[in-house]
Amino acid sequence: MTEHRPRTERLPTTERPSARAVVDALADDSTFTELPDVIRDCRPDGPLAWPGYDAARARAAERTGEQESVICGTARVGGTRAVLIAFEFGFLGGSLGERTGDRLEAAYTYAREHRLPVVPLVATGGSRMQEGMLALSQLQRVARESALTREAGLAQVAVVRDPTTGGGWATLGAGADVVLALPGAQVGFAGSRVRPADADPAAYTAEAQVAAGAADAVVRPEELRETLGRWLRLLTRPSTTPAPPPDALGDDAGLPATGWDAARRARSPRRPRAAAYLDAYFSDRAAISGDRCGGTDPDGILCGFGTHEGRTVAYAAQTGTATRPAGYRTAARLIRLADRLGIPVLTLVDTPGAANDAEAERQGAGAAIADLFGAVAGARTPVTTLVIGEGGSGGALALAAPGNTWATPDSYFSVIAPELAAAILKRPPRAVEATADQLRIRPQDLVELGVIRGTVGP
Numbered sequence: 001m002t003e004h005r006p007r008t009e010r011l012p013t014t015e016r017p018s019a020r021a022v023v024d025a026l027a028d029d030s031t032f033t034e035l036p037d038v039i040r041d042c043r044p045d046g047p048l049a050w051p052g053y054d055a056a057r058a059r060a061a062e063r064t065g066e067q068e069s070v071i072c073g074t075a076r077v078g079g080t081r082a083v084l085i086a087f088e089f090g091f092l093g094g095s096l097g098e099r100t101g102d103r104l105e106a107a108y109t110y111a112r113e114h115r116l117p118v119v120p121l122v123a124t125g126g127s128r129m130q131e132g133m134l135a136l137s138q139l140q141r142v143a144r145e146s147a148l149t150r151e152a153g154l155a156q157v158a159v160v161r162d163p164t165t166g167g168g169w170a171t172l173g174a175g176a177d178v179v180l181a182l183p184g185a186q187v188g189f190a191g192s193r194v195r196p197a198d199a200d201p202a203a204y205t206a207e208a209q210v211a212a213g214a215a216d217a218v219v220r221p222e223e224l225r226e227t228l229g230r231w232l233r234l235l236t237r238p239s240t241t242p243a244p245p246p247d248a249l250g251d252d253a254g255l256p257a258t259g260w261d262a263a264r265r266a267r268s269p270r271r272p273r274a275a276a277y278l279d280a281y282f283s284d285r286a287a288i289s290g291d292r293c294g295g296t297d298p299d300g301i302l303c304g305f306g307t308h309e310g311r312t313v314a315y316a317a318q319t320g321t322a323t324r325p326a327g328y329r330t331a332a333r334l335i336r337l338a339d340r341l342g343i344p345v346l347t348l349v350d351t352p353g354a355a356n357d358a359e360a361e362r363q364g365a366g367a368a369i370a371d372l373f374g375a376v377a378g379a380r381t382p383v384t385t386l387v388i389g390e391g392g393s394g395g396a397l398a399l400a401a402p403g404n405t406w407a408t409p410d411s412y413f414s415v416i417a418p419e420l421a422a423a424i425l426k427r428p429p430r431a432v433e434a435t436a437d438q439l440r441i442r443p444q445d446l447v448e449l450g451v452i453r454g455t456v457g458p
Contacts, residue, residue, distance in 0.1 A: 017161060018064065019071050019174055022121050024224050024318055029073035034073040035083075035104030035110060037211035038102035047098065050130040056092065064090040068099050069124070072107035074116065080228015080236055083111040084406040085172070086121040087161070094124035097131045097295035098166060105171075108145035115435035117155040117232055118146075122173045126166020137321070139167040146175050153340055155235035157228065160206065160215065165191040167408060177323050177337055178231055178288060179215040180224070181206030187215070189340045213237075213290025213326060234305040237312040245456050246281045246346075248408040249388075252458045255409050259436030262443070271410050274317035274348050277388055281346070282306030285315070294361065295326025300351070303334040305343065314338035316399060317348035320389055322355040325368035331399060332368075332375040339379045347399045349387040352417065354395030360442055372398040386456065387411040387443075405452045407443040413451065414441040 017025070023032050045053040061067055069091040075084050085107050087094040096104075111118045111316035128135040149156060158176035160169065170189055173179060181187060188204035195204070202208055209215040219227045249272035256262035265271065278285060285306030290296045303316045316331040331347075338345050345446040354365055376383060376398070385399035390396070391413030407413065416424070418436035427435060446452045 001058050002181065002194050008167070009076065012318060016089060016123070018090065019066065019088035019123075022161070023071070023073070023084055023086050025221075026077055026121070028077065028079065028227060032073050032075040032084070034071060035103075035106060037067070040099055040102055042099075046131050047134050048130065048132050049107045053130040056130070058140075059122075060091040063086050066091050067092045069072060069096070070100055070103050072103050074110075074114075077119070077232055078226065080117070080229065080232035082119050082232055083107050084121060085121050086166070087123040089123040089125075089161075091124075092128060094122075094126065094168070095126060095128035095135070096138045096142075097128040097135045098138065100128075100138040101141045104142050105145050108149050111154060112149055112152045115152075115154065115400070117236055118149055119228065119232070120156070120158045120172040121161065122158060122164045122168050123161040124164060124166065124168035126168060126184055135164055136167065139171050140296075142171045143175065146171065148292065150177075153238075153342060155232070155341060157231050157235070158189050159219075159224065159228065160209075160246045161183060162186050163191070163305075164313070165189065165204075174214055174292075177235070179209075179364075180217055180219045180227060181209060181215045181416065183207070183218050210289060211296065212294050212328070213292060213296045214294075216288045216290065216329040224356075227286070230284065234286060234307070234312045235341055235343075238341070239311050239344055240382070241311075241344065242404065243308065243313040243344045243346040243384045245384055245386045245406040246277050246348075248410075248456050248458050249276055249280060250408075250410060253409060255455065256412075256442050257443075258413070258416065259439060259441050261413075262410075262434055262435040262441055264355060265410040266412050268410070271389060274319045274350060274388065277348055277386075278302065278317060280314070282308055288330070288337075291326045291329030291333060291368075293324055293326070293329055295324070295329070297327030297330060300324050300355075301331055301455070303325035303330050304336075312343050314343050314344070314345045315347070316349040318396070318399065320350045322353060323351050324355045325360055326367045328354070328365075328368035328372045328398060332372045335375040335379055335383070339375075342379055345379065345383045347383065347385045347401065349385060349391050349396045349399050349405075349413075350389035350411075351392050352390050353392035369394060369398045372388075376401060387413055387452070392417060393440075394412065403453070404439070407446060407452050407455050409443060409455060409457070410441060412441040413446055414439050
């Protein structure tokens with residue numbers, strides 16, 4: 001390995017930085033060590049004998065000081081050692097060719113051998129045309145390395161820079177576990193020169209990808225080092241111990257006297273919601289966003305990873321509103337990621353039920369809920385659930401851990417809302433309260449029925 005020169009600059013905010021400037025800005029001082037280069041025998045002007053290709057490479061090398069469009073090495077970021085893959089856009093537009101594939105494969109292999117997370121710092125225009133299909137096929141090679149790294153239980157956190165398009169976005173970028181994007185970066189599968197003439201340019205931005213659920217957050221350059229370091233720390237602390245359920249927040253009013261009292265207390269606007277529980281439980285946390293299928297549900301569910309008493313716990317917390325399909329898919333994505341990394345999960349149940357409007361059906365509500373049921377049922381990492389408010393039917397149960405669900409005194413869990421049960425049974429409105437009692441929805445009823453393990457107090 002060759003030692004990288006000491007840091008000399010911070011990440012510029014007004015121009016496109018070089019690959020080494022990006023590494024210098026993110027790595028802890030004097031910790032970046034470049035991996036050995038992979039030597040490949042190359043024919044004149046590349047595998048297609050493209051006229052002028054060697055000259056173009058020579059000019060790119062002279063302009064950037066690099067021999068290829070990526071540099072790969074190890075460094076500590078916020079104290080956590082990782083493999084960094086930094087694209088040099090000044091070298092033929094950061095394009096991927098056979099030599100690029102060699103370097104990427106070597107970097108992923110090194111990460112697996114040394115049990116390190118991988119951080120692609122992407123800025124690319126796509127595959128290198130002068131190498132034709134041999135260049136495009138490098139995407140399969142990269143996808144394979146990413147899949148092997150995923151199977152090895154190692155995290156991948158991508159930073160998408162300007163621009164990130166083509167296969168680089170569709171593999172190293174969008175394929176990462178967590179995707180951070182720089183403000184205003186051009187991000188999309190279609191590059192600027194191959195889009196329809198009437199395409200809305202705003203759709204091909206970092207902000208648009210976050211809104212569409214394809215990236216997790218837009219991070220300002222001056223905050224990137226701290227944010228990336230936090231993510232690497234959170235995602236590299238596995239634990240086999242279940243997360244303890246949080247203490248109940250709010251007034252110590254004891255358990256509800258009747259079923260209707262339980263429903264009334266759970267629906268009170270004064271009752272603490274998910275954000276309050278997460279703030280009290282975690283000393284710090286970082287959110288993921290989006291289902292990677294084009295949707296988000298920021299008003300219905302909060303997902304991410306946080307630190308509780310010195311260890312990482314993943315969380316998926318309903319906010320008291322009807323959960324939409326994208327919310328269920330995001331929660332399933334979180335649970336599968338935590339399971340793969342060996343991180344325990346805490347879920348907070350609080351919803352009147354799944355969104356049931358026509359748009360929710362068009363977005364695949366049933367399939368999304370089924371997917372979450374499957375993620376929870378198949379998780380090998382321990383899952384802990386606390387019902388903190390309304391537990392409305394299957395839309396709430398999908399997030400509940402079988403055998404390890406708890407409840408606060410101001411919550412209820414029911415097969416259906418008492419009002420809807422009375423309506424289905426053709427009972428008058430005055431019978432709703434009695435119906436609530438018959439449904440046995442109070443926390444103490446749920447303990448007696450064996451549905452939950454117990455209740456938690458303040």
